Amino acid sequence: MRSALLLNASYEPLMVISWQKAVTLFFMGKVEVIEEYDQDIRSVSIVIKAPAVVRLLRYVKRRTVRPALSRVNVFARDNFECQYCGAKLQSKIATIDHVIPKSRGGTTCWTNVVTCCMKCNRKKGGKTPKEANMPLRKKPKEPHWLPVLTFRMNGNVPKLWQNFINLK
Numbered sequence: 001m002r003s004a005l006l007l008n009a010s011y012e013p014l015m016v017i018s019w020q021k022a023v024t025l026f027f028m029g030k031v032e033v034i035e036e037y038d039q040d041i042r043s044v045s046i047v048i049k050a051p052a053v054v055r056l057l058r059y060v061k062r063r064t065v066r067p068a069l070s071r072v073n074v075f076a077r078d079n080f081e082c083q084y085c086g087a088k089l090q091s092k093i094a095t096i097d098h099v100i101p102k103s104r105g106g107t108t109c110w111t112n113v114v115t116c117c118m119k120c121n122r123k124k125g126g127k128t129p130k131e132a133n134m135p136l137r138k139k140p141k142e143p144h145w146l147p148v149l150t151f152r153m154n155g156n157v158p159k160l161w162q163n164f165i166n167l168k
C-alpha cells in the first residue's frame with residue numbers, strides 16, 4: 001500500500017508516513033485529509049479511502065534541516081532531469097555538472113551544481129553555459145526541504161502529492 005505525505009498546518013511538506021499512520025492521526029483528530037487515493041481501506045466497521053496527503057491541524061515548529069549537498073539530493077532537486085537538454089535520467093547514468101567549472105573557480109554548492117546527462121556534460125566540458133551556448137533550464141537554488149524524500153520514492157512521486165512538493 002502507498003505512503004502518505006504529511007503536511008504542516010502551513011501546507012509545507014514534513015515527511016512521508018505510512019498510510020496506517022495517516023489513518024491513525026486522522027482518527028486522533030490531528031490531521032485532515034487533503035487528497036486521497038482511489039483505494040479503499042476496510043476495517044470491521046468502516047470503509048475509507050486511503051489518504052494520500054494529510055495536513056496537521058496544529059502547526060508544528062521544526063528545526064530547519066538543511067538538505068545535504070549529495071548527488072542524489074541534487075538529482076532529486078532537479079527532478080532527475082538534465083538541466084541542459086531536459087532528458088529524464090536515472091541516477092545511475094546522471095552526472096553532476098559544475099555550472100561554472102571547477103577549473104574556472106566554480107565551487108561545489110547548491111547554486112553551482114546541476115543534474116546533467118553524460119552527453120551534455122561532455123559537450124559542455126570546461127566551459128560556462130554561456131560559452132558553450134547551453135543555457136540552463138532553471139537557475140539552481142538550495143532546496144527548502146529534503147529532496148531525498150522524492151528520491152526514496154524513486155522519483156515516482158504520486159500525482160496527488162505534486163502540488164505540495166514543488167521545489168523552489
Ligand SMILES: [Zn+2]
Nearest residue numbers: 082085117120
Ligand atoms: Zn543533457
